[in-house]
Amino acid sequence: MTRTDAPYHHGDLRAACLRAARELLEEDGGAGLSLRAVARRAGVSATAPYRHYADRDALVSAVAAEGYAELAGHLAAAHPSPRTPEDLARVAVAYVRFALEHPAMFRVMFAEPCDPTDEERVAATAAVREYVRDVVHGVFPRSDAEALSVAVWAVVHGLAFLHLDGKLDASTPEAVSRQVHAAVHALLDAGPVARPAD
Amino acid sequence: MTRTDAPYHHGDLRAACLRAARELLEEDGGAGLSLRAVARRAGVSATAPYRHYADRDALVSAVAAEGYAELAGHLAAAHPSPRTPEDLARVAVAYVRFALEHPAMFRVMFAEPCDPTDEERVAATAAVREYVRDVVHGVFPRSDAEALSVAVWAVVHGLAFLHLDGKLDASTPEAVSRQVHAAVHALLDAGPVARPAD
């Protein structure tokens, strides 16, 4: 039945679908995010979103792109210019905290197969990668930035996933902070005490 | 229609469902794994699996438990007793290789919300955790094993996810091996060259 309280043309359904998808993800997790639920939330029919997104994956990809941008912003706000290992540990805490505050978004960003040809998503990921490279350059000014920024990103990324998945204790912000600090410092202290190669 | 070529009682439907789920996961990824598809593959009606698994999550959890056990076995086979940083890098390569060879299984194991009260899954995860602790004890005999094994697991786990997600180049085994070795060594070499705390 045509609703008399809304005009036939939504006007900006593409953005409304994206917003609805974000809300559903935050409220109900990945399982609650369906195109039909998005359409209901946006107040349109079940098939209207198909005029703006090719399929469900396309909408999810757009959500992930926003997530990357927010993560980059979150990290930059937490520490604009990290310069010491302690700063690096705090950045790691911010990264893990983002994952724990937005678990479904984080999974959408990093845990599902991703279309590498999706330009928006690739561009948004680059912002995070760029930030990590700057961190490495600031904290380890004399190191090979490429390999080390891969390693640093892997550490914080792994910490995020292990907390998210319950493998590491995420019960309180203090527990998270302590664990992340301990891990980062243990790793940086490990180099000199590694058993030498035979 | 009752099939005349199979007895009414399957005999070991629980194991058959698990096997079918494994096969479907390997063939079609997470999207191809449904209880109905499992039932078809096992040759029973759509609702028969509910006699052995409470719901889809229960079956997926059992699949993940087998995955953890296989990962632990894969790592132990690759390096029973790692003792140098080079050995650690090889273990990391084995871990990432497992993720790339079994992407859907790896996601089921680590990327979906996990029931922490699931004893089978917890026990299986412990095997991986134990192996990592042994690695750390072998490679860094004088370090604080707890914090460092969390950090080491985070590094290899993060590398696995970043490769799986396409953030790192996973196009050839050589590219993977080179990248993982470079990251692990860069990290171990980074400690001494970190900017000192102000």
Added chain:
DNA sequence: ACTAGGATGTGTACGGCGTTCACATGAGAA
């Protein structure tokens, strides 16, 4: 040997989903 109970199947049903397609409506350009 028979019976009964329990384990384990089947079939039906419901409500949800993703997606396609034909048609409806309205906005904007010519």
Added chain:
DNA sequence: TTCTCATGTGAACGCCGTACACATCCTAGT
């Protein structure tokens, strides 16, 4: 004013997860 295109709707299809009533067979007890 008309026409085209963008953007909606409604119907339909096939799939899914899950619940429930009933069917079948296996095993234990008498």
